[in-house]
Amino acid sequence: MNRKKTRCIKVAIIIILTIGAFFPAFPILWMVLSSFKPNVEIFAWPPTWIPRDFSLGTYISIFHNSEQLRFFINSYLISIVVVIFTLCFSILASYALSRFDFPGKGLINTLIISVQAVPPITLLIPYLSLVVMMNLYNTYGALIFTYMLFTLPYAILMMTGYMNTLPEDLDEAVMIDGGSRFRALWTVLVPTALPGLVSVGMYTFMRAWNEYLFALALTKTNNMRTVPVGINLLMGQHAYKWNEMMAMSVIGSLPVIILFLLFQKYFIAGMTAGSVKS
Template sequence: MASTGIQARMINEERQQRWRRFGIYAALTIVTIILVFPILWMISVSLKPTTETFSLPPRLLPEEFHWGGYAKVLSDPKFRTFLINSYIVGLAVTFLSLVIGTLAAFGFSRYRFFGDRVAKLFVITTQMVPTITLLIPYFGVIVFLGLYDTLWGLILTYLTFALPYSIVMMNGYLDTIPKDFDEAATIDGCSPLGVLVRVLLPVAVPGIISTAVYTFLLAWNEFLFALALTRSMEMRTVPVGISMMVGEFGLKWDEMMAFSVIGSLPVLVLFMLVQRFVVGGLSAGGVKG
């Protein structure tokens, strides 16, 4: 009798686990569809003529694949200029924020000095200020420095946004690395910079990659400051270029979505290649040693 009751409870628990597992998978499937559908629709619209975009009922797959939007975008020099500018700004911001942020994080993580807690708090609080409130001050500073309508103006502006995150992220990751590594390397004759370069950075690769991905995405996707701090077509970036495709009397949806797809590809490919490192870096960086 007792064995029958135990067996019934086991069957009931197994049934509950199956339903719980089914609910989790169903929720994940719904969320995935919600997140992926805009991307699929963007690709679909880029392959349709404008007249078919608003057909009823709407169709995800076009009746006939239309490559005119991609041909127009790829053959237009100004769109290539937008892509090149975004690459230059994104890579420059990523490199500078990694170099400066890693050095600052190394100082915060391995040394104690007067006002270090205040400095850390200041770095963190800069992330809490809404960026739109800084538009006019940044505009004045960039104009005063003579960097208006230049890529250097965008790089400097984006660097001030990305650098605090880089410092916080790398500081959290370096804190998880035992200081015994530093002591062993110092005994072997390494300088502080040698400890950072030869010992800590190879171990901190996941944190470096996750920080690099974030800073590159920030610079690649930013729109407001790129619009306000540039004027000429030669200095525009991809987000601003997409917005400029909205005409006064019409909108060529196939060209706009084609350029959006082309502009999104670097981000998607980058994230797919380093996804494992990004997840590892973010989880490790959130744990204090």
């Protein structure tokens, strides 16, 4: 009886999880299928799941369009640079906050946490004025610095929590052998903190890759636009190119999906490590 009850509970859980997974999966499935349809078929009624006129034309047109390819190049370049700088700064900052006691440490932690509570949209107008005054408008530098302002606070908090789980004996072992703290950090702690670094890197990449508001406000020419803004440009005054929008969305989603599939083990470990020891 208990075995039968356990089996029923498992079946019920599977059914509930399947239904729950359908809701987030439905828009993704519809996006992928629509990317293979002509624009006319997308508006057909009743709607069709499987494309009647299956076509790769939208993907071919994207890869033959230098302007749209530029959107992807910009997004890759900006996101990768932001990830590199965010990781470097967050490693140094988290090591200092984890290993040293100094005046103002509590205040710094409070400020880092407080920054997360500020809605980015409230900073748009003053930040735009600052960027224009510094002659950074419509440049890679403006977007890179902007995204770092958004990603660094969370990255520092996350890496500090992970650094706190690493015993100080690791640092001391290197210093006893004549090494410096800097050497202990980069040769021992950083490789050990790989799950935390992967988590921070993935979060940073996704934040930079998906950002739309500042990418639109801080650029004015199409050769500086990123993928989210490029997708929005397909919304014309009289017609929407829904099939191209869906195809660009599919291509734009692939980097994040691939990253998660490759590093999901490290990502999950890094996300949960900071809650083990504070």
